[in-house]
Amino acid sequence: MTTSVTHPRTARGASPASRRRGRSILLTSGLAFGLAVVAVPFYWLAVAGTRSNAEIFDSPPPLLPGGHLADNLATLQHEAQLGRVLLNSLLIAVLYTVCAGAVCTLAGYGFAKYRFKGRDALFGLIMLGLVIPAQVTLVPLFKMTAELHWLNTYQAVIMPNLALPFGIFLMRQSMAALPDELLDSGRIDGCGELRLFWRVALPPMKPALAALAIFLFLYQWNDFIWPLLVLRDSASFTLPVALASLQGLDDTDYGALLAGAALAAVPMAVVFLALQRHFVSGLLAGAVKE
Template identity: 70%
Template sequence: MTRRIMLTSFLLVTVTVVLVPFYWLIVGSTRSTEEVFGSPPPLLPGAHLLDNLAKLESTIGFSRVVLNSALIATIYTLLAGLVCTMAGYGFAKHAFRGKEALFGLLMLGLVIPGQVTLVPLFKMMLSLDWLNTYQAIILPNLALPFGIFLMRQSMSALPDELLSAGRVDGCGELRLFVRVVLPPMRPALAALGIYLFLYQWNDFVWPLIALRTREAYTIPLAIAALQGANETDYGQILAGTAVAAIPMAILFLLLQRHFVSGLLAGAVKE
């Protein structure tokens, strides 16, 4: 009984620590800057949410920014999901010379900081005249090492006999991949999709370098641009952050079962 009480208390404290910043984000998004920094700080939502959203729209065209982020993140998720899934299938179920060495080289991307590649990547985009375009944001990270690793581990648990049966029935590799391999991988694909979408939705450093005009900005860049040198409207910033964070939190809560089961897929081999 004592152990259960201690565990419950620990979980309650942990949940409180995690949720309090989100609650303050919601409260702050409905307040003006003066109220945000008032003493004592406000604990209940205010009446300035619509004002803050209207200021966001007039200042940075926030609806266009949200559309930019949604379009980029959606296209990236679809393309990167296809690349990572096909690469994971190749590493898991096909034998070719140098496979282990190539996979080990790919996994170096998990430990090498992304900042190392920013300068050569910028020069590459400059030479292709792709700066300030969607493809400059979408294409460089399609072969995401973690995504390939996740799909490779999940597909390693797929029985080879299932693939052999498909080939005996006359399936070509493409049909085998679509009809036999992908259906059992739905939990892993859901986890991969959530990870890829959040990865691109929250990305800041590379879009900051590659995008030049405010018309092309994504949500993190637009919110950062609201911070002025002399004056900052924190009501706007908190409202924009809430618009960016709350839908993603709801998406994760709705799909968390698929996310967890997808991450655990292939973790235990029979």
Template identity: 80%
Template structure:
């Protein structure tokens, strides 16, 4: 039997189409604008088809911001941060989920307070610490302060809480040490949660602007958001170059998400329902 679309189905399809357009149209215009000059971008009517100035914008971007080096800086910082922060959040989540020690719950509650404290509150003390350590204008100044990210610890703790304690007890009875138990028994079932955590950490660091702007002083060590912001002048701004840089900056985020999307939703839902 042929099923005809109902009114509810038509409304749902129309709503999804509107949501898709709201997401796709700005991204499409970003890509199109990156192939035009500033004058063409602000022309009337605005450009809707690709232009012929993409290479000119890339060349201007490289000359103005040394964008090749900036891209390498962002990739290196984001990858190092994802690995290091992922390790810290995973170990902390395992400890809070599977170990019982005095003050565990109050300490976890204290960490969760970090979710409601604005990041701007910590900028001054963190900057003072980086200056005392003589880490200003270094990668470690960008990476180290946010390794123990509260949301990452919360995500891994909730995911690992759903892991059966009997599985860990059987591993200990077989003679596994804690590190081997963590590596061989705990981590394999956590792949979806780890994928979700990796996406979140990479995007968090890749898009971070305020903290790198404060601690990075040399243009050769800038990340992409800081470098693009530096291209905005008081009297003259090359929006073609800025939009080209923004388009290029979106590519690694898309690649990371597409590579890990299969695990993303299941990773976020891991631990939401306990048997």
């Protein structure tokens, strides 16, 4: 009598190690494809910023950097005051990030850790700002800014959006995960409310603060409509407004325009890379409750 033994690999197909290797290859291929989809436009943007108008519209399009970067930067400096508008954008974005971050953090802490009459109704009213289009508020905000004589000033760009609904929501959800017992122990030790906020509540919120800082900086850096309305002098333009001014009805220097767009992406990438390790954990803070 002969007994045949079937190997598990032939009975059930591929081994677990082979299946894991296949899934790993498939996942890596998918990630590589996604990276290419995201990275190729940015690469072409950087390449086009070093080319002339005629070269940009060549068929097939150029894939290697050209020799017109200096000319494009000179055009940007001459036509759009590149150095000045970069400084304007950086200063406005940094000031807005600091001020709006303070407002959103304090508001989120108040909504999460204090009980007062009408708290939920007030928070719901603020959350309506997430569904109301920003364009609806442009006219009343512009009238208020004009009456305050703030037109063509930095505060006209910074002040109207300090209490950003998403920022308040993010910090409220993060602060809600902070144990109340921790705050109560600080009060028992004689800690004042402001010191309690600064010394006890704020340090564990570093991931959430990093996520908030990224969001606020990118929000202000990319803002176009509101600075376009309130800034009148070309010397006070932000970078998006200055780049838009390069587009003419009959002629547009696309080499200079794309070089400026490539430069505009650099600070955003630097801020995100500097804070990326806190970004995901900050967005997930408060999402899971014990």
